Amino acid sequence: MEIKVRKIMCRVDEILHEGGPVAEVPQKKGVIMAVIANPYAGHYEADITPMMKALEPLGAELADRLVAALGGDPARIEGYGKGAIVGVEGELEHGALWHVPGGYAMRGALGEALAIVPSTKKVAPAGTEIDLPITHVNASYVRSHFDTVTAGISDAPKPDEIVVALAMTTGPRVHARVGGLKAAEISKKDGLR
Structure with missing residues (x-):
């Protein structure tokens, strides 16, 4: 199965402050979205899993491009999330x-x-826009990294398309101060704590 891409959009926001003092290191939030044809639009298909395998190269390309847009150093990425918007002829x-x-x-x-x-x-x-949830890349319980990136594309998805999206951040929310597990305290290496 071939994945047909119509367009790709990439955006990086740099957050200097949220009304408080300017951050020593501004947080960067990046999102990359690809608009793809939906071969299952308009009809029910029992086995849709071949498309999942076919999407793997696009996933790798988008992830690499987003890391590059955020400075190119994977070690600087601290948060991530993903999402999809399916056109109205899909499910x-x-x-x-x-x-x-x-x-x-x-x-x-x-x-x-x-x-x-x-x-x-x-x-x-x-x-339509979508809010992509963000959590810390190594521990879901790190509260300072609970975040979202809102993204959308004005002409997508058409009824027979899907918009697939990845999001990454380079740090916690600016002015994060509600307690909980800190990134520096991650110890269990279980993806949670």
Whole structure:
């Protein structure tokens, strides 16, 4: 199966402050999205798993491109997440096809990321935005890294398309101060704590 890409969008935000003092090291949030054809749009297909395997090279390409956009050093990436927006002729399960190729691609690009990659998906018309959840790459319980990246593309997804997305951050929320496990305290190496 061939994955047909119509366009790719990449954006990096640099957050200097959130109303408090300017951060010593600004947080960067990046998102990359690809608009792809949905071969299952408009009809029910019992076995959609061939597309999951076919998405793996795109996942790897997008993960590498996003790391590069955030400075090129995988060790600087501290948070990640993923998501998909399925055009209205598709079904929610078509967005779930991105779980494995998107998540494992980011883990591969980052080396030893241990935490599950948080995800979201929805069926929606062109121009819809999606909030991609973010957690720490090695421990899901690190509260300072609970975050989101909102992204969308004005002309996508068309009814027979899917927008697949990856997000990464270079640090905690600016002004994070609600306690909990700190990144420097990760000890269990179980993806949680």
